[in-house]
Amino acid sequence: MGSIASQPRSRLFAVISGAALLLVLYIDLAHSNSILVKQATSSSSYFRAHYIQQQYKQETPVCRIQFVFTGTKYDYDKFPMLQSWLQYADPKCAIELVRANHAFVDELTPAERAMFDDSAYLPILQADFMKLLVLYYLGGLVTDLDVSPMKRFPDDWTGPNTALATCDVVLGSEVSCxxxxxxSGYVRKGQIQNWSMWARHRHSPFLGELIGFVVDKYKTFPVHDKDVAVQEVAGSGPITDFVNRYSGLDVPYYDAKTSKDSNATLASDYSKVFRMHKYGEEVCIVGTYYTGGPVGSQAGCRDSPEFCMLLHAFEGSWRHG
Incomplete structure (x- = not known):
């Protein structure tokens, strides 16, 4: 009898608990700072940080070369470098011009899509953000049209016999500054360039968190400010800031030792590689001998042929009509 009598009380408790939960959800959703909405729309949510991390371990390496197009590009005739990629790239690697209507855009989180659509008011902002999204959702290499390879891709860049053989993500210092x-002429000391970036797999945890960092920062900018500092939105500024935060060190990434057995840093030896290990992946920041150039030089890393993977011609492929 006691068991039977307790059933109505149990059902009543369940009803009250359910009603209380619904009330809490209603109050939260009605609030301008809804925790539930923030969690659902955050690019660096629990889902991104944990579920994707597990999925990432199952991803297969990709070989892709991608050029991002947004808005109206200017003066196509000035960018003949595309043919050099046909010469240096492995024939098995896809080469693609990625526009804002690419299928991967349908995979964006609500927060990512909101920034992606909103940043279209200034095409260069959307282009910079799109580079990061392409790296995360498609993997491979994202590079500008005024960049040409100096070595066979990917064999002599990140192949088994290279210094970057174990890297899952590769970014490069822009100048030795x-x-x-x-x-004073740049946005950061030791700033990281975004004219050529590479990811071995789709869904890099590092890139996922970087995108979340960029999205959160974008929300702090004035709406549709055409005078906004471009590099501070999704360019070298936040990328460099995030790398320094991600490293967890008390010094900038370029002042950190590049190995346990050496005191060399990227600031003292431009041929070195700074490596970060987290979430089961290796994120590599290469010195300027690989992808950058000395201050005042327009020659890229041409003067370091042993290391140099690409040549950036600085012809302004980021400009739009």
Whole structure:
């Protein structure tokens, strides 16, 4: 009898609990700072950080070369470098011009899609953001049209016999500029370039968190400010800031030792590679001998042929009509 009598009380408790939960959800959703909405729309949510991390381990390496197009590109005739990729790239690698209507856009989280659509008011902002999205959702290499390869891709870039053989993500220092005086013409000391970036697999945890960082920062900018500092939105500024935060060190990435057995840093030896290990992947930041160039030079890393993977011609492929 006691068991039977307790059943109505159990059902009543369940009804009350359910009603209380619904009330809490209603109050939360009605609030401008809804925790539920924030969690659902955050690019760096629990789902991204944990579920994708497990999925990432099952991803197969991809070989893709991608050029991002948004808005109206200007003066196509000035960018003949595309044919050099046909010469240096492995024939098995896809080469693709990625526009804003690409199928991967349907995979974006609500927060990513909101920034993607909103940043279209200034095409260069959308282009910079799209580079990061392409890296995360498609993997492979994202590069600008005024960049040409200096070595066979990917064999002599990240192949088994290279210094980057174990890297899952590769970013590069833009210039050998690590002092306040030198950096006055840049957005950061030791800033990281975004004219050529590479990911071995889709769904890199590092890139997922970087995108979340960029999305969160975008929300702090004035709406549709055409005078916004371009590199501060989804370019070298936040990329460099995020790398320094992601490393977990108390010094900038370029002042950190590149190995346990050496005191060399990227600021002292441009041929070195700074490596970060987290979530089962290796993120590599290469010195300027690989993808950058000395201050005041327009020659890229041409003067370091042993290491140099690409040549950036600085012809302004980011400009739009």
């Amino acid at each position: 690590f002092t306040d005086e030198c950096a």
